[in-house]
Amino acid sequence: MVSGAIALAFLPLVLTFIIRYRYYFVLFYRAVLVRIWYDCKTGLTREERAFQYVLTHATPGDPESIMETFDLWCSSVEFISNIGPKKGKIMDRILSENSPLTVLELGSHCGYSTVRIARALPLGARLYSVEMDAKNAAIAEKVIRLAGFDDDMVELIVSPSDEVIPKLRSEYGLERLDFVFMDHWKKCYRNDLQALEGSGLLGKGSVVLADNILFPGAPKFLKHIRKSGLYEWKIHRATLEYSKGIRDGMAELVYLGIK
């Protein structure tokens, strides 16, 4: 049928693809293939494996040690899309600049970012962390307790974000959010932001930080913040966590209030 020479002529194309998208292939391998392999081998979920590793390798009560262990596991064993050390530093800076008192986190996953935020908060601040998946939430809870943060400081809410946001004022008695960190489903970014705007919890100067806006990406969210004119915003460009070549960014929004 098709001769070998014609097939050979496709070799440059294949090589180009492999070289150009090597980071994506590596990511696919680490995030999907390795995960499926370990799922079948151990019978545990990825988050449980991560927690086991942290439990055996980190110092309890020390948030730094827990985060380092997480980073180590995510960069050398398997891949979990935490915020990662590099973007985490940007977040730490923003937190220390604003020193917010009421913080909402959407999507705590394994609790890495929750620990990261809680560690940087001033005394008397309170962090509400929202997680949809009950299993993940259980692990996040364990991680948070392992890091030494109690109920007064961090409150974990197990519920989808679009259900939680309208209830924040009535059920949790919040008046104003100083800082919101979004790292859940990228498709929900825009809707949740609009819900936050509608709830009136954002005041002048409230900061919203959204992770992964370039990869996997949240184009509708970006379009919304461009058009609404409610925010002063900028994008911190960085690379995807635990990966060098994939460009990603965090959007930092400062709410200006309705004029």
Place this chain on the structure above:
Amino acid sequence: MGTRKDRNLKNNEKKEDKGREKVEKRKKKKRVETSSEQESSEEEETRGVQETKPEVWSPEELEKLKEAVDERKKLISTLRGKPLPMRKKLQTLRESQEFVEKYEGALGKGKGRKLYAYKVMMLKKWMKFQRDFENFKTACIPWEMKIKEIESHFGSSVASYFIFLRWMYGINMILFGLTFGLVMVPEALMGRPYGSMPRKTVPRAEAANAMDFAVLWDFGGYAQYSVLFYGFYNNQRTIGWLKYRLPLSYFLVGVGTVAYSYMVVIRTMARNANQDGGGDDNSFNFSWKMFTSWDYLIGNPETADNKFASITTSFKEAILEEQESQKDDNIHLTRFLRVLANFLVLCCLAGSGYLIYFVVRRSQKFALEGLERHSWWETNEVNMVMSLLGMFCPMLFDVISKLENYHPRIALQWQLGRIFALFLGNLYTFIIALMDEINLKREEEEVVKLNMTLWEATLYNGTLEVNGTAPPITAHPADIPRGPCWETMVGQEFVRLIVSDTMTTYVMLLFGDFLRAVLVRFLNYCWCWDLEAGFPSYSEFDVSGNVLGLIFNQGMIWMGAFYAPCLPALNVLRLHVSMYLQCWAVMCCNVPQERVFKASGSNNFYMAMLLVILFLSTLPAIYTIVSIPPSFDCGPFSGKSRMFDVIQETLESDFPAWFGKVFSYASNPGLVLPFILLMVLAIYYLQSTSKSYKQANLELKKKLQTQNEENKKKNKLAALKAAMDLEEARNAGSDSPRHERDKTSPQQCHRGERGEKRGLGNRVYQGKHGHLEIPPAIQLPAPRGHLPGPLPGNQSAPRVQRVHNSKRHRE
């Protein structure tokens, strides 16, 4: 009264150029003026002019009116440069135009007046017609609107490709006209019809499936034995009642198309070079970027965003580059990477060259075994492999060039150079393989010639008894054995190459761009990451690759057109379809480039490449024409020992004897060599003079720059002096009542004078006081004096000044 005075005050500054206009304005409002004697008298005079009938005008009045009209005309022509706000300018323009319109026709004396009015009217009509004609001409430029639209969406670099395509289309139209009108049509109308000779008949063996689509698609069968290819033409000296000399015209058209192409390319290059102006791009890098990087033809917000981002990044890069040029980082690593990249590219080139060589050898083997026994893939292997390699290798080069870390502009040049090398290598491998095949065919031809005589002998033996005297060949032309006709084979190869190349391009366009765009667009609703902004995204329009593809395609046309007169026609068709298809594809499935580069600089670069390709493609064509004898039984030159013998033949038989003699003398080496020498000398002389002109130009430019700088300095000084004077005057004003002494002011004036005399002292003064103490009212006359620092480039200075001026007047 009060309002009138106010208006007077307001209009005071532009009284000189608008005096007449004011008159008219007042006249329109029919207000009685009493404020100033002079003006009111003037007013009444013009009112009188308006009210009285034109027939009773006195000569003085006419003179005055004429003066007024002239003044208005002058005002209209100089209004553009006047420092007025836009609104006022428009108003003034409209008013003065009305005035001129109204009174221009009324000028002239007595009898001549009517003629004058008529003349003016005709002039106006003529001008309007000219303007309409210009518009019409613009509307007649093919695809102008399409290209403009693309330009507004994608910037000038993508549009430059389409303009190049259109230019190419024009040239191919002319080539097509020449071959079609002077070769194909005469042969089809006046030459011997199909079936009259062996060379014009499909052989008996192929006749069964000569009309099959597969055969026709491969340009065999009836397509091969038609005017489309060299072999169909007869070697009759003249055809038809016109005594049209077809072989001669065939040869001349072949030479003429190439000569015409050379001429056009070189002329365009020269014109482009004139437009360049020979400026130096390196000295004012940042100010060039600052003031000239915006593409004013962009009309699309997304592209504008991209352009904005690219300008910003280019600034960042330039600053980084400037910083990096101060300090050198790990040069060894960079060098190593660059060498490695070049090594990889060379490997790639060698690999692709070998693959093509291998495929061509194999195809020869297939041809010897007979094509019927192999699949379609195997018979079209050469073309497929060449097209695929030409498409995919540039992508690989692009990826490899990331290693080198060059500046984008240099990287683009390297990329173009590499693609050029690849295409050229592929083309020449193809030609070398073709040469091998030509030699094979010629060996075959010898065998056929021998067989032919044998065959004729048997035929004669059979018929000799029947026909006593002249032996006519009575066999059907389809049965007569014939040679392989290598020229037609070459033509067929080129036509097949062009067709397969076109097909691959279109298929790539459809799959690579359109299908990808469709997938990205509609899968994005249900995909876990952002397809549009992230991984596959939409494709960008690859300008360099497309331009190179076009250039090489043209090279193949030039190479093959002599053996296949249908090639220009095919190319015209291809370019036409390309134009519509690519315009559609660009607008439908591509996104503007992230890194937009200036198109204007690259135009001549493309042209230079076209010239090189033209030269390289005429080389093998000329070689085959000059050194290989034509086939004995096909084509317009059959029976001659060389193709160019047709010229000699014409000279001998169609021109008077003395002409041939003159020609033979002229072609004597003793005459040709001095002539060539003279030409070389002339070229050398012209080149040196142009060099010296360039030098002079540069000198003049430098002079202008220094003068500009001096002017700047002078202006600064003048502004400072004025500021000082005013300050001193003010000081004096505030001092004198306090101290009640008159001595201070002359002393200060003296100081000011001293300052003016000695620039140094003045500058010291400037340093001491800074800009803050200059009162705002005095800042105005010195636009440059208080700019926030010296500008890096002189070219930009006047523009800045103008902007400032207009701002000032708006205030």
